[in-house]
Amino acid sequence: MSNQHHPDTGRSSWITPFNVVAFIIVLIGLYLTYLRFTGGLAAITNLDDNYPWGIWISFDLLCGVALAAGGYTTAAACYVFGIHKYHAAVRPAVLTAFLGYALVVFALHYDVGQPWRLAYPIFVQPGTTSVLYEVGLCVFLYLTVLFLEWLPAPLEALKLKRVRNIMIKLTFVLTVFGIILSTMHQSSLGALYLILPSKMHPLWFSSHLPIYFFISSMFAGLSMVIFESTLSHRWYHKKMDKEHLEGTPHVTFGFAKAAAWIMGGYFFIKFFGVVLNANWAYLPTFYGMIFSLEMLGFVALPALLYAKGVRTRNIKLIRWTAVLAVLGIIFNRFNVSLVAYNYHLPSEDKYFPHIGEIGITIFVVTVGLILFKVIGNNTPIFYEHPDYKGSH
Amino acid sequence: MNRRKFLGAVGAAGLTVAGAGKVLAADKQVTGASIKGVKGLPDSYAVLFDCNRCIGCRQCEDACNYEQNLPEPDVDFWDTGVFERRRRTDWKTYTIVNQYDDKPPGAGQLYRKTQCMHCMEPACASSCFVRAFAKRHDGAVTYDAKMCVGCRYCMMACPFNIPAYEYHIASDPLVTKCTFCEHRLEKDEEPACVEICPTRAMEFGTRQEMLREARRRIVEKPDSYVEHIYGEHEMGGTNWLYLSPVPFEQVGMRMDLGTKAAGEFTSGALGGVPLITALWPVFLVGAYAIAKRKEKYAKEDRDKYVSQLIAQAGPEAGRRLAERLSKTEKLDKAAIEEEVRKALDEAAAKTEREGH
Amino acid sequence: MFDTVFYTMLEFELFTKSWAYIFMGVTVITMLAYWLFISGQDED
Numbered sequence: 001m002s003n004q005h006h007p008d009t010g011r012s013s014w015i016t017p018f019n020v021v022a023f024i025i026v027l028i029g030l031y032l033t034y035l036r037f038t039g040g041l042a043a044i045t046n047l048d049d050n051y052p053w054g055i056w057i058s059f060d061l062l063c064g065v066a067l068a069a070g071g072y073t074t075a076a077a078c079y080v081f082g083i084h085k086y087h088a089a090v091r092p093a094v095l096t097a098f099l100g101y102a103l104v105v106f107a108l109h110y111d112v113g114q115p116w117r118l119a120y121p122i123f124v125q126p127g128t129t130s131v132l133y134e135v136g137l138c139v140f141l142y143l144t145v146l147f148l149e150w151l152p153a154p155l156e157a158l159k160l161k162r163v164r165n166i167m168i169k170l171t172f173v174l175t176v177f178g179i180i181l182s183t184m185h186q187s188s189l190g191a192l193y194l195i196l197p198s199k200m201h202p203l204w205f206s207s208h209l210p211i212y213f214f215i216s217s218m219f220a221g222l223s224m225v226i227f228e229s230t231l232s233h234r235w236y237h238k239k240m241d242k243e244h245l246e247g248t249p250h251v252t253f254g255f256a257k258a259a260a261w262i263m264g265g266y267f268f269i270k271f272f273g274v275v276l277n278a279n280w281a282y283l284p285t286f287y288g289m290i291f292s293l294e295m296l297g298f299v300a301l302p303a304l305l306y307a308k309g310v311r312t313r314n315i316k317l318i319r320w321t322a323v324l325a326v327l328g329i330i331f332n333r334f335n336v337s338l339v340a341y342n343y344h345l346p347s348e349d350k351y352f353p354h355i356g357e358i359g360i361t362i363f364v365v366t367v368g369l370i371l372f373k374v375i376g377n378n379t380p381i382f383y384e385h386p387d388y389k390g391s392h
Numbered sequence: 393m394n395r396r397k398f399l400g401a402v403g404a405a406g407l408t409v410a411g412a413g414k415v416l417a418a419d420k421q422v423t424g425a426s427i428k429g430v431k432g433l434p435d436s437y438a439v440l441f442d443c444n445r446c447i448g449c450r451q452c453e454d455a456c457n458y459e460q461n462l463p464e465p466d467v468d469f470w471d472t473g474v475f476e477r478r479r480r481t482d483w484k485t486y487t488i489v490n491q492y493d494d495k496p497p498g499a500g501q502l503y504r505k506t507q508c509m510h511c512m513e514p515a516c517a518s519s520c521f522v523r524a525f526a527k528r529h530d531g532a533v534t535y536d537a538k539m540c541v542g543c544r545y546c547m548m549a550c551p552f553n554i555p556a557y558e559y560h561i562a563s564d565p566l567v568t569k570c571t572f573c574e575h576r577l578e579k580d581e582e583p584a585c586v587e588i589c590p591t592r593a594m595e596f597g598t599r600q601e602m603l604r605e606a607r608r609r610i611v612e613k614p615d616s617y618v619e620h621i622y623g624e625h626e627m628g629g630t631n632w633l634y635l636s637p638v639p640f641e642q643v644g645m646r647m648d649l650g651t652k653a654a655g656e657f658t659s660g661a662l663g664g665v666p667l668i669t670a671l672w673p674v675f676l677v678g679a680y681a682i683a684k685r686k687e688k689y690a691k692e693d694r695d696k697y698v699s700q701l702i703a704q705a706g707p708e709a710g711r712r713l714a715e716r717l718s719k720t721e722k723l724d725k726a727a728i729e730e731e732v733r734k735a736l737d738e739a740a741a742k743t744e745r746e747g748h
Numbered sequence: 749m750f751d752t753v754f755y756t757m758l759e760f761e762l763f764t765k766s767w768a769y770i771f772m773g774v775t776v777i778t779m780l781a782y783w784l785f786i787s788g789q790d791e792d
Contacts, residue, residue, distance in 0.1 A: 036562070039560070039562060040558070040559055040560045040561045040565055041557075041560075041565070042559040043560075045559070047557075047559060048559070049480065049481070049482055049483075049553070049555075049556045049557060050480075052544035052545075052547040052548055053544065053548060076676075079680075080676050080679055080680045082680065082683030082684060082686075112542045112544075113540070113541070113542020113544070113557070113558075113565040114540065114541050114542045114565065117539075117540075117541040118541060120522045120539060120541055121521040121522045121541065124522070125522050125523045125539055126521075126523070126766070126769070127519075127521040127523040127524075128761075128766045128768075128769055129517075129518050129519075129658075129659075129662075129758065129761045129762055129765055130518065130519050130520055130521040130545070130658075131658050131661065132519065132521040132543060133521035133522075134662060134665060136521055137769075172680070173780065176673060176676050176677065179672060179676055180668060180669060180672045180673070180676075183668050183672060184669075187661070188661070188665075191658060191662070192548075194658045195515060195518065195519055195549045195654050195655075195657050195658050196515075196548055196549055196551070196654075197657065198551050198648065198649050198650075199551075207657075207660070207661075210661050210664075341548075430754045430755055430757055430760055431753055431754065431755045433755055433756065513758055514758070517758055518758060518761070523762075527756055527758055529755060628757070653757055655757055655758060655761055656757070662765060663768075665768075665772070666768050666772050669772045669775050669776060670775050670779070673776075673779045673780075673783070677783060
């Protein structure tokens with residue numbers, strides 16, 4: 001938590017706008033938690049037998065995991081492909097990803113009916129035929145990997161030199177393992193919908209759904225790193241060391257260029273999805289409009305804007321484009337899970353989130369922001385610890 | 393060779409011969425890759441529902457409610473008002489009868505009973521990440537309330553929209569659906585709904601028997617039936633089969649589900665996962681090795697030019713060049729030329745000064 | 749593997765995928781060890 005120094009008295013205060021708002025949200029979140037675990041899911045959700053999955057899956061799980069992909073992409077760029085100029089971006093990206101995945105697991109405790117049994121699929125009776133088993137196992141393992149990748153930062157702050165040095169040695173192996181696990185679970189989240197083609201609108205269903213989700217997770221992660229960097233530069237500028245500040249333009253332009261390139265490929269594979277399944281006829285329909293909006297306004301447009309930003313060295317354009325790209329990912333995940341799913345149901349049977357679902361989602365994100373603040377303020381994320389300069 | 397070694401050799405030879413024999417015999421069991429199949433469950437129990445015979449009395453719903461100890465329904469079983477809209481299963485309603493013609497509610501002639509289809513290859517079982525669903529060999533698809541985590545993926549997966557959930561319960565919410573009265577099947581008794589039906593709209597026997605009975609009825613009364621046994625192949629086949637006098641869409645049954653079992657849709661994607669485990673290390677470490685090699689050669693090139701310059705013009709010039717070259721990834725040829733020229737100019741200026 | 753009879757595809761899938769997951773763990777560890785082996789040097 002941060003506090004401000006009063007300009008006149010020099011005394012610091014916990015009453016900052018962020019702290020006040022966050023505190024209120026946490027109080028509401030705790031109350032909603034009480035309602036959830038005394039009244040069941042019905043108390044604070046609009047989930048029903050036709051819509052067993054709502055925004056806690058669409059946003060907290062699907063978007064949460066896609067947007068936390070900055071961890072594996074940044075680590076890959078730096079440690080596997082050897083682009084050392086991105087090094088300063090690794091720790092913030094890993095922290096964002098670690099908190100992202102931790103929050104996904106936290107949010108799942110609200111969504112599943114019996115969260116005290118969440119360990120069962122891994123430790124008691126694995127349902128290995130299920131795509132969801134694969135998602136669960138991978139997320140569990142990857143959360144461990146992210147934790148270990150993040151661990152050197154607090155260890156440095158705690159001055160535990162020997163343990164920290166051991167952890168650093170594991171970086172490459174953890175990075176490779178993390179990329180393997182990320183590929184698997186990012187694609188498996190798409191694969192979740194393969195089992196229900198009869199309930200999906202054709203424009204968002206393809207046997208290539210796993211590939212769509214994996215490829216889009218790449219530019220989701222890259223865009224989130226740019227977005228997070230924008231916010232961090234606003235609030236943590238004082239904490240950033242020379243390496244971080246000098247590296248930022250490289251990261252911004254490099255990631256924007258990479259994202260633009262990947263989005264191009266993604267656009268075409270989605271296009272081929274329409275071609276291969278002969279789904280042209282669906283384009284001039286209501287759902288076709290949504291699909292076209294998603295592809296043109298939230299994939300093609302940000303890709304071209306990223307390209308323009310790189311060509312004209314325009315950091316501001318790139319930063320705003322990152323917001324558009326992130327919104328595009330959210331739009332896509334919502335389209336797959338709530339628009340395309342059960343599209344054929346009459347509108348009176350359709351689902352809209354309960355205010356309680358929105359409340360918990362905001363609560364979960366706020367907890368993440370609070371943790372990011374605490375960790376960012378107290379561990380070497382935006383700067384290199386003086387004792388360990390250059391040693392990673 | 394001593395005796396022990398000899399016996400050992402004989403023993404080894406004998407085992408090898410026996411092993412080889414087993415291997416060669418196993419060869420005979422091999423079938424072509426495309427023919428891989430499963431035995432099936434033709435003797436599992438099945439129910440044949442005949443829409444011609446259903447009169448919409450809903451006694452089956454009543455019997456199910458009683459047999460399963462379910463709470464009081466929201467609307468009484470004798471209240472024909474329920475037919476005003478199409479219902480689906482819910483947490484306390486494992487089976488429902490809907491009316492499918494335009495006649496006044498309860499005064500119709502076309503009704504159909506909905507309940508779990510007890511599929512041969514259940515989507516719920518395939519999708520459950522904790523194996524809470526099982527396809528028993530007696531035909532029932534069962535649910536293990538002790539394992540269920542409440543993720544509700546089964547509800548997403550079921551193409552017939554059968555499983556319901558106890559959203560209003562916090563302590564032990566469960567997924568609910570028809571159990572095929574397995575507690576009765578174990579005693580070779582027919583399910584409660586089948587037993588109570590006054591018009592014998594449901595017939596009970598093995599799946600093979602029910603298919604034969606269905607075919608027999610179609611042959612004997614072709615005007616009374618659409619020539620299709622619903623559930624024979626749909627979603628890989630189901631143990632609850634249907635006959636209808638009208639096209640099945642008209643009694644609320646989808647004809648576009650296909651014959652592929654739900655698990656077949658995901659099996660391929662899941663099969664790709666091990667490939668990633670094996671191949672990603674190859675690609676990633678390969679990329680790393682290539683990147684490292686490029687770095688190494690680039691450094692060697694830089695060092696070569698720097699040491700050349702040191703030899704020609706002394707350590708100071710070399711240090712300056714090293715600093716400039718370290719700034720870019722690619723070999724900055726322009727920088728090299730410039731530094732060399734500068735160093736030579738300096739050297740020339742120096743000799744000139746010394747000459748004076 | 750010829751003696752295990754599978755009555756449904758579900759039984760088959762459960763069997764094959766379970767073994768696949770187990771061997772995936774083995775693969776990861778083996779590939780790591782294998783890389784160390786390839787990158788190492790023979791002692792003459």
